[in-house]
Amino acid sequence: MTSDRRLPAYQRLRDEMARRIAEGEWGPDAALPSENRLSAEHALSVGTVRKAIQQLVDEGLLERRQGSGTYLRKPAFDATLFRFFQIREHGAATSIPTSRLISRTRTHAPAHVCETLGTDDVILIHRLRCLSEQPLLCEEIYIPAARFEGFDTIPETEIGPLLYPVYFERYGIFVARAEDEVHFGTADARTASHLGTKEGHPIAMIERTAFDMAGTAIEWRLACGRADRFRYRSRIG
Amino acid sequence: MTSDRRLPAYQRLRDEMARRIAEGEWGPDAALPSENRLSAEHALSVGTVRKAIQQLVDEGLLERRQGSGTYLRKPAFDATLFRFFQIREHGAATSIPTSRLISRTRTHAPAHVCETLGTDDVILIHRLRCLSEQPLLCEEIYIPAARFEGFDTIPETEIGPLLYPVYFERYGIFVARAEDEVHFGTADARTASHLGTKEGHPIAMIERTAFDMAGTAIEWRLACGRADRFRYRSRIG
DNA sequence: GAGTGGTCTAGACCACTTC
């Protein structure tokens, strides 16, 4: 079953394409079928096909390049955590954030994580993220063990600075969207020592829940950073 | 001069309509000309007109109602400041935020405000915003005196809880968009007393610059709230 | 040069609102 027959044609086509993207039918870096191809296959006019594709572009799933084709777009979610923090470079070009794995443990999730992920059988990842050698974010990441079998034993050398590409390449799990929630609190002893501040000092906490294409929560993480480095911009209207 | 002739027709039409909206040609609550009307007047096909209108809808300026017409949309920017703060109601329905004017003074703007507004001749408004009788936000608002002549002498009874409607109704200035920037600091004595916290305690600071339809900055404000009440959600992807 | 997406046309029929 694709989707409701009462829906407009462009909606049904959008839903079908979203499903095929989720199933990995078109790998990243490869062009999708052209507008003409799709309109012929689905017996729809090109204009209708364009509307379906444009919707997926607006949702951030696809990317169009004139003269070339329509491509999958891989969002850079990991970078978005850093958007919450001041980057103070001294004239030099912006450096690449690095990651250091502190630990990976198969464990039981706390209640609120269990509720989000739908299981308490999880892998807990501790990680420290730095920019220009300076520790910026201290992360606790929970992923369901059932869908990430063996993640705690992958050689560290095979895990780059970003996790989401690893999720995709090793487990076929594509992070489609995420929800961030920011609030403030004080540092516990361990977080404080990682971030180079003192216990009880103010820190910013970003809670993130990440979802796959089907809308299932596949990761919960808590990222902590020093409040005095925090800065966030947003545009309205 | 409307806009560049090299631009696509739907872009030029969008620019012209945005200008006419900015000039107040179509008041709020009245329907704009229909698609057929516009296509005839501009010698464009309906599809092209639709694309121009859709763009303005996406930008949040217009609103379409099937069978009825296309209408102006008034964004509720003031509510967006409160989205940064926890609303903890005890079972009751969400109450309406109230505002209390503390002072209005014609004065010289500090350097960074002067730079943003392009003048140092400003009116400074101090305001306290509450939710269910609880002080939540303490605001300093700067507006250019030249464009808001006499704002400091308007009877307080004629200023409701929201400023932007007053800007529009009395000065014809329509706030089209705004930029918020959030960071953290500590409370000075006066802010602390307004918010019911202590000097030196952590507070969240939201700096906002608001722009009119022409892209000119018409307001700069600093809103301070207690950090422990701060909570912000954002969706990515 | 062949193929792609970007713009644009001039219609059609439908669902919905308004009078």
Added chain:
DNA sequence: AAGTGGTCTAGACCACTCG
């Protein structure tokens, strides 16, 4: 019933990319 926006068609020409 008349007018509005919502969907859809079957073309056209253009600008751009790529081999």
